[in-house]
Each structure stands twice: as C-alpha cells, then as structure tokens.
Amino acid sequence: MESHLSINEVAARTGLSAHTLRYYERAGLIAPVARAPGGQRRYATSDLEWIGFLLRLRETRMSIGHMQVFARLRGEGTGSTPERRQMLESHLVEVEASIEAMQRAARALQAKIEHYRTIEASLQTATQTTGRKAPCP
Amino acid sequence: MESHLSINEVAARTGLSAHTLRYYERAGLIAPVARAPGGQRRYATSDLEWIGFLLRLRETRMSIGHMQVFARLRGEGTGSTPERRQMLESHLVEVEASIEAMQRAARALQAKIEHYRTIEASLQTATQTTGRKAPCP
DNA sequence: GCTTGACTTGGAGTGCACTCAAACTTCTAG
DNA sequence: CTAGAAGTTTGAGTGCACTCCAAGTCAAGC
Secondary structure, three states: OOEEEOHHHHHHHHOOOHHHHHHHHHOOOOOOOOEOOOOOEOEEHHHHHHHHHHHHHHHOOOOHHHHHHHHHHHHOOHHHHHHHHHHHHHHHHHHHHHHHHHHHHHHHHHHHHHHHHHHHHHHHHHHHHHOOOOOOO | OOEEEOHHHHHHHHOOOHHHHHHHHHOOOOOOOOEOOOOOEOEEHHHHHHHHHHHHHHHOOOOHHHHHHHHHHHHOOHHHHHHHHHHHHHHHHHHHHHHHHHHHHHHHHHHHHHHHHHHHHHHHHHHHHHOOOOOOO
C-alpha cells in the first residue's frame, strides 16, 4: 500500500480542500491517514479510491451522517457488506426519485423558457409594427 | 383574481409549511399576499401558481438568493422577460450538468451494490462448502 | 541559526434554508 | 360571552456542511 501523497496533493486531485479533508477525517468519514515522521498526512492509493467513492456519495447528496454510518460499517470489514449494500440500495432509490424530480422540474423550466421566448417575439413584433419602443403596461 | 385560501390551506396544497410561506414572503420570493380584514393572508390562485413555480426552482436547487433576483425581475413586469429567460437558461445548464453527475454517481453506486452482491455470494458459498459460519478475517 | 512555507490541532465562525418562540390579535363554535 | 384554534409579527435559534483561525510544529534552503 503506497503512502506518499500530501494533503494538498490529494486536495488537488480530488477537488476537496485540505480543510475539508481534515474535517472528513475528524468526522470519521476517512479512517486516520498514515503520517510522515513529522505528523504530516501521507495518503495511500486506497485512501484516494475511498475518497473518490465518498465523492460519489456526496454527489448523490448523501448526508455526512449517513456517510459516517457507511464508513463505520466499512471499518468493520467484510461481515458488514449486507448492511452496506442495503444502505446503498435504499439510498439509490431516493437518488433515482430525486433525479426524476429534477428532470420533471427541468422540463417545467424549459417550458417557461419557451413561454418567455414567445412573449419576447410578440413584444418584438409589436415594436416593429408600431415603430416605437414597447410600452410598459 | 380569487383571493380565498388561508396560509394553512396553501401549506397543505404546496407541501411548504406555514412558517416557510411567511419566510418566503418576508424574503421577497412571494409578493405581499392579499389580506383579510383582520390581517390574515388570503392567497389567490395566481399566488398558488407562482409558489408552484418556485417549488420547481427549489427542486432544481436554485438558491434563495437567485430566486429573490428572479422574483424581483418578475415584479418589474414584461420588460424583464429577457433577463428572466437568461437566468432560467443558465440555471438549466447547471441543472442538466448536475443531473448527469447524479446519474454517473448513481451508476457507480449500482456497480458497488453489484460488487457487494458478489462478495456476499462468495461468502455464502464458503459457508456452504465448509459447513461453518464465515470467520472474520 | 534563521526564515519561509507547508503542515498540525481544537475550537470557533459562516452561510444557507429554514424553524421556532413569544407575545400578541382575530375568527369560530358553543 | 368565552374558549380555543388559527393567525400575526420580529427576532432568535437550529442543523448542516463546511471554513477559518490561532498557535504551534516541522523540513528545506540560505
């Protein structure tokens, strides 16, 4: 297990800030990271992979609280895979519902945009036919 | 313009709490609502429609700050449709990116779930072939 | 040795989006 | 007329997810 990346290198690679990396470790989302002799963090490749997965969870709006539970289960080893799978499955149900809600809402925004285009076109027409600026009714 | 619904009726219809409806009004997301003689709010059908649209914006994670700008533009009348359309268009770009990110992340979760299933199956097989409970390695 | 810059810690602070509290006033049913 | 439900206001409080600060440590270059 290679252990070589500094906190700022990991920040650059993951897009998380060094602040947030320390915060995640303090919160128990990341297991205590290996340290160089002087106490500085040295992240292993496996840490990077785990942080990547945490980012997938964050992208799907899993709360820190749920991630804490998930990380704790992960720390308990292979025996906790059923619980972890169930957590992901029920989270995925919510995520898919949320994606559909966003898609529906996005279509409503699209419709509103079209509506505005129509209004703008008719205002433009009014200006052209009367030869004056559109009044403010 | 019918003006008849009380705040709790609107809360029931929209899923927002009465607290939140007052907060939105104070924040300028909803224009001052008509009042009954005693000062109680009486929402018109047009208010309901607007609140519905605000909910679409909220579902797509538009911030209160942006909604305030949008609501202010709306209050300025038809002349502001180009700005409103541009706001929605650029917001929609973000929303679509966010939907795609969530979909990618959801596929990663799905893959992890499959991975867990595989692990569970092999643990189960080990238990069956050896006739004992899975040890904790 | 000294400076510079990257790192460490615990605790405090920030911004967002609500959410509630306190002290009222008003409406409705009996 | 009265009880109680429902509404009003302003300002304060909450929970989340960071984000920053102060005071200190450590390694490398001059």
